[in-house]
Amino acid sequence: RKDMDIMEENKKLRIGIIGMGRISWAHTGGLSGCPDAVITAVCDINPDALNSAGDRLNIPAERRFTDYHDLIACPEVDAVEICTPNYLHVPMATDVIRAGKPVNIEKPLGATYEGIPELLEAYKENPQPNMMCFSYRFMPAVRYAKKLLDEKKLGNIVSVDVEYLQSGAFIEGRRLEWRFDKKKAGTGAIGDLGVHLIDMTRYLLGDITAVCACKRTVVKERKLLDSEEYGEVKTDDFCTFIADLECGAAASFTVTRCARGHSNTIKYDIYGTDGVISFNLNNPKEIYLCIGDEVKTVGLHKVDVPPEYAASQEGSFVDIALGRFREKPADIFEGAKCQKVVDAIDLSGDRREWVTIEY
Template identity: 35%
Template sequence: MQTYRIGLIGLGGMAHSHLRWMAEEGRYEVVAVSDVNEQALAEKGDALGIAPGKRYTDFVQLIADPDVDAIVSVTPNHIHAAIIRACLEAGKPFLAEKPFTRILQEADALLEQYEAQPIRGMVGFSYRYTPAFRYARELVREGKLGAVRSFSVQYLQGWGSVLNDTPYIWRFNPEITGTGTLGDLGSHMIDMARFLFGEFKELSAQLRTLVPERRDPATGRMVKIEIDDFVSFQGLMAGGEAGVFQSSRNAVGSDNQHEVTIYGDFGTLHASTLEPERVVWTREEAPGRLARAVVDVPAHCKATQYGDFLLLLDGEAPDGLPGFMDGYRNQEVLDAVIRSSEQRRTVSLSNSSDPLSE
């Protein structure tokens, strides 16, 4: 089977995870790396055994390298669009981190380019590969819960809480991130709803900045925070399912708590990153009697992000793989959340430029 030569863009903390995931699959070889930090480029290049001529400070040169078969991009948000644009121009398959772009206008430009010259692309909505969520999707699609009436999704982390005295870092800089918690964690919630139920029809949202200032570690001065660190919204899906969403980076005691609870006519299902290989299923055990069971996820519901990327590179189309259009649709919903919060109104995704009638 073919081994794919990978050009890795971005050598920060998350790159270590991506390198491990690639190594676990056994069919990837990182042959070129790129980063604006020359020290990181030298250190990681040495550690990976990358030839000096394959270490790029300019990611466009890496993408154009004829020895690179595909791109893996693990970078801050503000260069996502430029990297995907360069991949489209070069015809190089890619796996890029989420959110797709900072703002919808960037995504619109990429969509126009993609429609003119489509390539194989994958967006890093990694929680599609949490076994519990994959099993939940199977149960919903097979009708085991009956008609789904409503659901709730939350994604909570605690690292940004006052208790931790979290300093001002790039994730709080709107020029880099576009949004805060919304793009970082909320994009995963949006993708999970789409993964489970399909497209959004309408939503009503609020964004809040709970911690108004953070200390700049370089100067010691307090910096005003101009992006959200809390988001909540209600959504209606195209199939009629009503959803409630919340996300925060200020939830003390929450490490990486992404979870969904689904309410159907035949029962309730709960899946979470806290129990990635189990679901909690409440259903009728006998007429008039409910039972709550912890159910192990079957083996066929276990897949990996980089396993699916291999299938994509091989020319296959794995069910549920988050592709280019999933990234674009996600950005449409992110934009609708922002406008709903700013304008204090319900936004329709079918014609999101106009308010819904009362």
């Protein structure tokens, strides 16, 4: 294979993880179900987080790093997963690719689009397998919807209505962590939650060409991490935006951390001239359909997604790193396009006007 040397048959992919905060638990849990992978190194600047993860994962002391460059250079690491704050994704991924190793990157690709062109250029100079962690692409309902849309079951797409609802802004005692710092996060709910919807929409229906947004910061101050003093929250808690899609459809999106009663809810409705697709990812193995003759007979009804549409995010990364390209994942080029949309939404919310997206 051109991207990397073919690994020995039956050899496990040895993975190092940079950033051992709460999102890393999803990665380690996913990798535990991958028989062809093993976590061999961890990295975090916080010694407590580093050693807690190292103990839990049985990582020897010599492969617990506080400098990510050391993890990348470690000969017992074949591939790297990046689970750090947003502003670190691009420089770290660039270093991994330049080191000639596959990389799996948490979303969004960056705090902003700045720096991403250098990453893309590094890939062009030294191509390596890479993947963005757009988790919801792997949900059975989303994958089945993709199949139906590719088969033109809905006819021409007229409109799309999407919501991503969380209540994390109201967690009692939540302090001024990096997610509320614009320099480190770039955006709030827009980049944290909205980027999933942006990727899902691009995956299902094609490019977003223009946006018009309204955003709010609801909890305006929080206690600092290391004192009882308060600091300003500089990222959004909530955003509603409308969008034009390249396919001709109009779309409306709501992303919020202020939806009481919702831990993590995604609702997605697609309306076409010949039918409807609707799903709620609280039940990822179900989809609601009304297609073709059903419009006149049974109406919108629940369908169980066929089991073959199940997929694993971490399993997919292991597959591409080992050269088993079963299907094309979201890569850094997809992540870059999503970042342009995130930046456009943020700018539109500041200007309170339509912003056109140039890819």
